[in-house]
Amino acid sequence: MKLDIDFVRKQFSQLNDEPDFVFASNAGGSYVCNQVNELMEHYNRHTRVQPYSRFRTSAEAGKAMDRAKQLWSEALNIDLSELTIGPSTSINTYVMAQATGAGWRAGDEIVVTNQDHEANSGVWRRKAEEKGVKIRQWEVDLETGLLDSDQLLELLNENTRWVFFTHCSNIVGTANPVKEINQLVKTNSSAKVFVDAVAYAPHHICDLKALGIDGYAFSLYKVFGPHQSLLYVNADIRNQLASQAHYFNAGMPSYDFNPAGPQHAQVAACAGVIDYFNLLHEHHFGSSQTGPVDRMKDLHGLIQQHENQLAAPIIDFLSRHADIQLIGKTHVDDNDRAPTIAFKPLKQSSESLVHTLQDNGIGTENGNFYAHRLITDLGIDPEDGVVRLSLVHYNQQADVDKIVRELDRALN
Numbered sequence: 001m002k003l004d005i006d007f008v009r010k011q012f013s014q015l016n017d018e019p020d021f022v023f024a025s026n027a028g029g030s031y032v033c034n035q036v037n038e039l040m041e042h043y044n045r046h047t048r049v050q051p052y053s054r055f056r057t058s059a060e061a062g063k064a065m066d067r068a069k070q071l072w073s074e075a076l077n078i079d080l081s082e083l084t085i086g087p088s089t090s091i092n093t094y095v096m097a098q099a100t101g102a103g104w105r106a107g108d109e110i111v112v113t114n115q116d117h118e119a120n121s122g123v124w125r126r127k128a129e130e131k132g133v134k135i136r137q138w139e140v141d142l143e144t145g146l147l148d149s150d151q152l153l154e155l156l157n158e159n160t161r162w163v164f165f166t167h168c169s170n171i172v173g174t175a176n177p178v179k180e181i182n183q184l185v186k187t188n189s190s191a192k193v194f195v196d197a198v199a200y201a202p203h204h205i206c207d208l209k210a211l212g213i214d215g216y217a218f219s220l221y222k223v224f225g226p227h228q229s230l231l232y233v234n235a236d237i238r239n240q241l242a243s244q245a246h247y248f249n250a251g252m253p254s255y256d257f258n259p260a261g262p263q264h265a266q267v268a269a270c271a272g273v274i275d276y277f278n279l280l281h282e283h284h285f286g287s288s289q290t291g292p293v294d295r296m297k298d299l300h301g302l303i304q305q306h307e308n309q310l311a312a313p314i315i316d317f318l319s320r321h322a323d324i325q326l327i328g329k330t331h332v333d334d335n336d337r338a339p340t341i342a343f344k345p346l347k348q349s350s351e352s353l354v355h356t357l358q359d360n361g362i363g364t365e366n367g368n369f370y371a372h373r374l375i376t377d378l379g380i381d382p383e384d385g386v387v388r389l390s391l392v393h394y395n396q397q398a399d400v401d402k403i404v405r406e407l408d409r410a411l412n
């Protein structure tokens with residue numbers, strides 16, 4: 001079975017605005033599916049009041065927010081009490097640094113990487129410095145940008161409290177084997193594991209209990225939804241974390257790690273992403289009794305096949321080109337390569353290549369994309385940075401053809 005790309009593209013009205021434009025900057029923020037826009041508009045037009053009171057509009061507003069939380073906790077296979085919906089992943093990790101760091105003591109150690117976006121790096125490092133906690137860095141291979149689990153093993157010991165890493169770097173585009181890494185950490189230390197999935201979730205929504213990790217976060221504005229971030233905190237470790245809520249709300253699950261308070265319409269609209277995935281599932285697999293987690297797995301199979309077909313010709317072209325330094329794996333054969341493709345042109349600046357591509361109808365960007373440490377350690381100027389082409393499942397073969405054609409022209 002193949003992904004019905006025409007059906008997919010009908011669910012994103014913005015794709016019709018400029019039919020010849022190729023949007024290849026999805027890792028910065030994706031288009032929003034129609035289902036999300038409809039829920040957002042409905043909330044703002046009809047139930048825009050303080051939610052959770054007894055009068056009709058308020059009760060409906062509360063129900064719409066509860067529906068979103070319920071659908072997402074089912075899709076992620078977590079308890080409702082383990083889900084926080086906050087304004088962004090950067091603020092969610094910032095809050096988590098206050099919550100986890102409150103219990104850190106001098107002599108403790110944490111592991112962070114130089115592969116991560118700064119949102120899953122700086123907040124933990126700063127808190128560790130404040131508390132006299134030793135920071136160990138799990139370092140990427142300087143040729144490929146990839147992380148090697150064997151090297152993590154050497155960083156673990158009885159003092160390790162937390163290990164922070166990314167499910168998929170927003171530059172390297174290759175997924176880290178989260179379940180295996182979590183197992184390795186748990187077997188060799190008593191540390192907890194927190195994973196940034198912002199660059200992975202647009203390609204697959206995971207069963208978090210199957211991964212076994214303690215914390216996980218991703219941003220829905222990159223997963224076809226509103227500008228919100230989902231944060232998972234395993235119920236088993238809640239009592240080891242300091243609540244960040246007003247004192248009278250402490251211990252209430254949706255408040256503990258969300259001092260910003262819920263953004264009502266946006267939270268309600270989060271349900272639209274699941275509505276879209278359910279529609280996509282029904283279109284391809286028919287109406288069945290398949291549960292929410294298995295629906296995501298079915299969709300993953302379809303989407304991965306499609307995304308691999310999109311990524312392969314671009315990666316192939318770039319990896320063979322003498323004037324290009326491609327970051328990450330040079331093939332998609334292992335089914336762990338997202339179509340997030342970053343590279344450094346060797347004979348011109350990233351900016352100049354991006355300007356040429358933009359002038360020819362390709363929405364791409366250059367820079368460090370807040371993976372400043374990674375770009376710097378790879379020996380690349382963090383201002384000019386890399387060129388990043390990032391695709392998702394609504395991109396089509398014609399987009400890839402145009403990207404390869406325009407790259408070829410711009411490089412030769």
Ligand SMILES: Cc1ncc(COP(=O)(O)O)c(C=O)c1O
Nearest residue numbers: 088089090117119170198199219
């Ligand atoms: C891999 C990764 N992690 C974290 C973030 C931060 O997410 P947010 O913009 O929701 O703070 C980003 C944003 O680009 C990202 O790409």
